Amino acid sequence: MSKEKFVTKALDDGAGIVKFAPSWVPRTFLPPGGRMKLAPQDLYTLGVERGGFCERWFASAAPADNGPGTPKDEGMSYIVIKEVSKFNEVLFKDAIDCAGETFIGKAMFKKYKGWPIFSKFYDYLYAIPFHLHLKEEHARKVGRQPKPEAYYFPPQLNAIPGRFPYTFFGLNPSTTKADIKRCLQKWNEGDNGVLNYSKAYTITPGTGWVIPAGILHAPGTLVTYEPQWGSDVASMYQSKVEDRLIPWNNVIKDVPKDHQNDLDYIIDLIDWEVNLDQKFKEHHYVEPKLVRNPKEMEKEGYIEKWVTYGTELFSAKELTVFPKKSVKIKDSAAYGLIVVQGHGTLGGFEIESPTMIRYGELTNDELFVTIGAAKEGVKIENKSSNENLVILKHFGPENPDVPK
Secondary structure, X not given: OOHHHHHHHHHHHOOOEEEXXXXXEEEOOOOEOOOOOEOHHHOOOOOHHHOEEEEEEEOOOOOOOOOOOOOOOOOOOEEEEEEOOEEEEEEHHHHHHHHHHHHHOHHHHHHHOOOOEEEEEEOEOOOOOOEEOOOHHHHXXXXXXXXXXXXXXXXXXXXXXXXXXXXXXXOOOOOOHHHHHHHHHOHHHOOOOHHHHOEEEEOOOOOEEEEOOOOOEEOOOOOEEOOEEOOOOOEEOOOEEOOEEOOXXXXXXXXXXXXXXXXXXXXXXXXXXXXXXXXXXXXXXXOOEEOOOHHHHHHHOEEEEEEEOOOXXXXXXXEEEOOOOEEEEOOOOOEEEEEEXXXXXXXXXXXXXXXXXXXXXXXXXXXEEOHHHHHHXXXXXXXXXXXXXXXXXXXXXXXXXXXX
16 A cells, blocks of 8 residues: 555544554663563563663654764654554654644644644653753754753653652753863763753652753653643763763764864853843743633533643643543644553554553554544543543644633
8 A cells, every 4th residue: 555545544543633653762872660561571572772762752743863874864753554353554754744734734844844833741760860952943953953951740640750850950050161061071070060050940740841952951750741842952971970970972973073172162152141040930930821711611511621822832731521522622723642541442442551461552642633633623522430531732832722
């Protein structure tokens, strides 16, 4: 079957909704936390040299950047359909190339030539090293895209907060470029002390942050739902996390070759004005906002909240459908979704949040709703008599419904 016929069949079979296979992403710089429901025996199934599975990417048309030996499709989502006794699949990126206007709308496809964002879970045993993601001016110099991002901490995945439920954001207002330069100069001396120039914030399930590119941050150990731009660029500024030494290559992997020993260039990757903001939390911390009047929603059998907003680049909602309730939910934009609690149906698909997943197995927890289906409205039914059905939904740029 050609890609075009496959995509047409998938869209027809799902009435504008398609199903994804899980996309697991390994990382080498830190061990996995083991809370994303992947079976423990599968965390290192690709081999220790490739690292453990610390991330799962959703509705991704972008590849992971894990250095030499990384498969070209690592991190990229596959659409799956069942044919008789077997499943066939096609890359989500190829499907967008074939039918982008149908999937995401004419305006977005024309402007971005594809689906420009994705979301993911990440789950690390330790806090992630203090790092930033490149702004556009620096990312373009290495042929990449910038990576603004946002965080939401799903309560369903954070019964155990991990070793360090605090995140360092930004720099203390008195910090100078000379301070950070001295830290980089001490890279091979163990802990370079860079966190002495930052501030740690408690991260709480059910809340979130919006973090533009260029901001230094060291995410804590809560399992995190992260809507982000479709890029995997980063530069690290912390040389040691607990007992793990971070190789210098993690500093310079997205730095032009002629600047890889230029500490002044690396320091200028930092957005100094934003990092030194004395009201950093006020400008970046996010609490959920109800989509509309809660009494009206509850009467209809559900509650829906914005959990990522404040940027035009991406957004996210948390939808809760009450037990034994059936609702029809309309949105103005296409979205990817992941089920984090309960079971039921969405359109013509069975959906459920799995208890344990083996590597390579399909699940019933991840779908993509095209713009046409979203505007028409999606019927969602909670089949449980006791448990809520909870779904996280991430949207691309310029969603007209996002609160300012």
